[in-house]
Amino acid sequence: MDYSYMLRKIRLTLAIVFFALVTLLFLDFTGTVHAWLGWMARIQFLPAVLAANVGVVVFLILLTLVFGRVYCSVICPLGVMQDVIAWFGKKRKKNRYGYSPAKNWLRYGVLGVFVVAMIAGIGSLVALLAPYSAYGRIAQNLLAPLWGWGNNLLAYLAERVGSYAFYETDVWLKSVPTFVVAAVTFIVIAILAWRNGRTYCNTICPVGTVLGLLSKYSLFRPVIDTEKCNGCTLCSRRCKAACIDARNHRVDYSRCVACMDCIEVCQQGAISYRLREMRKTPKKSEDRSSSSTGDPQRGEARRRFLTAFGLVVGGAAAKAQEKKVDGGLAIILDKKIPDRKTAIVPPGARSLRNMALHCTGCQLCVSVCPNGVLRPSTKLSTLMQPEASYERGYCRPECTKCSEVCPTGAIDRITAADKSAIQIGHAVWVKANCIPLVDGVECGNCARHCPTEAITMVPSDPEQPDSPKIPIVNEERCIGCGACENLCPARPFSAIYVEGHERHRMI
Numbered sequence: 001m002d003y004s005y006m007l008r009k010i011r012l013t014l015a016i017v018f019f020a021l022v023t024l025l026f027l028d029f030t031g032t033v034h035a036w037l038g039w040m041a042r043i044q045f046l047p048a049v050l051a052a053n054v055g056v057v058v059f060l061i062l063l064t065l066v067f068g069r070v071y072c073s074v075i076c077p078l079g080v081m082q083d084v085i086a087w088f089g090k091k092r093k094k095n096r097y098g099y100s101p102a103k104n105w106l107r108y109g110v111l112g113v114f115v116v117a118m119i120a121g122i123g124s125l126v127a128l129l130a131p132y133s134a135y136g137r138i139a140q141n142l143l144a145p146l147w148g149w150g151n152n153l154l155a156y157l158a159e160r161v162g163s164y165a166f167y168e169t170d171v172w173l174k175s176v177p178t179f180v181v182a183a184v185t186f187i188v189i190a191i192l193a194w195r196n197g198r199t200y201c202n203t204i205c206p207v208g209t210v211l212g213l214l215s216k217y218s219l220f221r222p223v224i225d226t227e228k229c230n231g232c233t234l235c236s237r238r239c240k241a242a243c244i245d246a247r248n249h250r251v252d253y254s255r256c257v258a259c260m261d262c263i264e265v266c267q268q269g270a271i272s273y274r275l276r277e278m279r280k281t282p283k284k285s286e287d288r289s290s291s292s293t294g295d296p297q298r299g300e301a302r303r304r305f306l307t308a309f310g311l312v313v314g315g316a317a318a319k320a321q322e323k324k325v326d327g328g329l330a331i332i333l334d335k336k337i338p339d340r341k342t343a344i345v346p347p348g349a350r351s352l353r354n355m356a357l358h359c360t361g362c363q364l365c366v367s368v369c370p371n372g373v374l375r376p377s378t379k380l381s382t383l384m385q386p387e388a389s390y391e392r393g394y395c396r397p398e399c400t401k402c403s404e405v406c407p408t409g410a411i412d413r414i415t416a417a418d419k420s421a422i423q424i425g426h427a428v429w430v431k432a433n434c435i436p437l438v439d440g441v442e443c444g445n446c447a448r449h450c451p452t453e454a455i456t457m458v459p460s461d462p463e464q465p466d467s468p469k470i471p472i473v474n475e476e477r478c479i480g481c482g483a484c485e486n487l488c489p490a491r492p493f494s495a496i497y498v499e500g501h502e503r504h505r506m507i
Contacts, residue, residue, distance in 0.1 A: 007273055008260035011074055019080040025405075026139035026367045027147040029169050034368060034405050041364060041407040044132040045071060045207045050358050051409035061214060068218040068258040069211050072201055078135040079201055079208075079257065082193035086240050089194040097197055100242045102252055107202070107209045114206040121353065124383035127361030131205050134185050136362035137384065141182035144367060145171050170392075174366060175376035178384050197240025202255045212254035221276055222262060224249045228270035235262035235271055333491040335391040344388040344480060344500035346374065347395070347422040348403040348411040351503040352382075358410035359385045365402035365411060371395065373482070374402060385410075388424070390482030390498065395424075397451050397481060420452070423507050425480025425500040427455065427473045433495035436460070436468035446471050446484035446496050454478035455496075471496060476507065 022040050024033055041047065048056035060071055072079040090096070110129065117125040127133050148171035155166035173179060192199040201208040215221075224235075226249050236246040239262055243255035263271050342352075346365065349355045361384030366374045371393030374386045386402070388395060397420045403411045414422070427446075435443045437460060447455040454477035461467035471484075473496075480498045488494035 003273075005260075005263060008264060011070065011258070011260060015074045015080045015083065018075055019077055019084075022077045022135075023139050023143065026136055026364065027144050028368070029144075029148065029151075029370075031368050031370060031401050034401075038405055038407075041132075041362075041405065043075065044407060045076075045211070046130050046132060046360060047362075047407035050360070051407060060211075064211050064214040065217060066219050068215045068221055068253065068256060069208070070258045071211055072198075072208055073257040073259045076131055076135075076207070077139075078131040078189070078205075079198075081135060081138075082189060082198060082200065083240070083259070085190050085193040086197045097237055097239055097242055099236045099239070099245045102243075102255060103203050106204075107212075110204055111206045111209045118357075121356045122381075123356045123359055123361065123385050124380060127359070127384045128181070128185075129204070129206055130360040130362075131201075131207050133360040133362040133384075134189075136364055137178060137182040138186045140363040140367050141174075141179045142186060170372065172372075172392075175378055175384075177378050178361075178363070178376040181384065197242065198255075198257060199242075201257065202241055202243075215256065216253050218253065219275055220258075220273060221253055222251055222256065222258070222260065222271055222273050223276065224251065225270045225272070228268045230268055230270075232267070234265045234267070238262055238265040335486075335494060336492040337389050337391060338485075338493060338497040340497070340499055342425070342500035342502055343377065343379070343382065344425050344482075344498060346386060346388060346402045346411050347419045347424050347479075347504065348400075348406075348414045349424075349504065350412065352500075353502075355385060355410050356382060358408045360408055360410075361385050362407070364405050364407070368401045368405050370399060370401060388482065388500075390486040392486075394482040394486040395480075397479075420479065421506050423479050423501065423505050425498045426475040426478045427480070427484050427496050428499050429471055429473060429496050430493070431470075431495075433490045433493055434470055435490055435495065436470060438490075440468065442469065443489065444469065444471075445487050445489060449483045449487045450478075451481060451483060452477050452479055455484060479507065 018040065021037050025037055025041060028034065042051070042053065043056050043060070045057075045060055047053075048060065064071060073083065074080070114126065114129050116122075117129075148169055151166060152168045152171070155168045158164065158166050189200050202212070224244075224246075229246075229249060231247065233246040236244045240259070241255045241257055243252040244250075244262060245252070258273070260273055263273060345352060345355045361376065363376065363384070363386075365386050366376060373388050373390060373393050373395050375389060376384045377387045398416045400414055400416055400419055403414045406413075431437065435441060444457045447457045454474045455471045456474070457469040458472050459465050459467045460470045480500070482498050485494045485497045488496055
């Protein structure tokens, strides 16, 4: 029992460390934390599957087959968040849970819908159900603003005493629909965790269902010693996974997350986390302590698992504070988003289809974008997946932050040299908004700031060299970075904007 108790303390420590550091990935607006902790996003189960990261997937499978669903209680941030909320709920009433039969029809139904959505490329549905992505949205939309305001307060106080250890950063709402989804997700999961512990993990979460199928065959597991057990049901009333049937001395290992709370509460030392015994004809007492040992339909269950699992596997620091007035005399209107026919996705995404098939809308790329370019999509088909827009900044050719942090393969890792040659869209001139023609004054801002020199200023009237000059776009050289759109002085709509490409190409 002492050995199991020590393992519980180790699990709690690792869970707290993982949870804090993964949260920091979404709160960091400097982009420096990812160089050290980016691997924590890549070892999440679904991102590893989508990125075809075989090493990580095999490691997580072996981890589950040996120790049970420790992934859910240590590595998954959404699972640990539920444990934190349940811990506060426990203060209200101790030992408030109870055993309930598994709702397999709901678990496997949701898993089936999830697999179909992955295969069909319905990214918005995948994003809603993916546990890591759900927590990412909660951190980015609910926690990151508080973190940003706290940083700005420190920057203000430090400046008053002549210190510049902190600097102010913009805090703004990137997407109303995504914020609403994040808030509703948090409220629903918080209520379920407060009242019933791991209900979400064991009824809705598709990753939990897949790992639950694996954990039935784990080598180490909590085992009830029927000779020591006095039937007090304390273990069942403490189990937040509702998987211990104390009266029949059974544990549903497909739902057990190996939290080991039952070991701590058992006053008789009747529960221990140990290597399961493997016999062809198990004893009766062992039958009662393990619901999966000696199951005559074990072979069929294994085939069902392999089928389901096979489907799943197959399937802003650099931006200065924005000025609102021109020399303190005239109000500068905010830019508005142009009506783009094709969305713009980050360099490295390859195409809109690749983004739809691989992105789970975790918002990690949105959180690290230093120029305010990326924000979650509001379209139903690509809801919560990143899109680029240039009202607050442009996609600087030297910045590759989004490609460095993406854990799912939706954005390939690229270099600055690669980025300068990837065409994600092309600039389109809007004659009706162009300042030289509307106001009769010279401009040329778009041509001066184009990093690829794809814009040339030419006389608006070829027969009159002194006529107002207007921009001409060389679409073969334009990479769609948005410098022209962002720096165009026309308001509220720019006189030049970027139209996205469905498939990116090298130029």
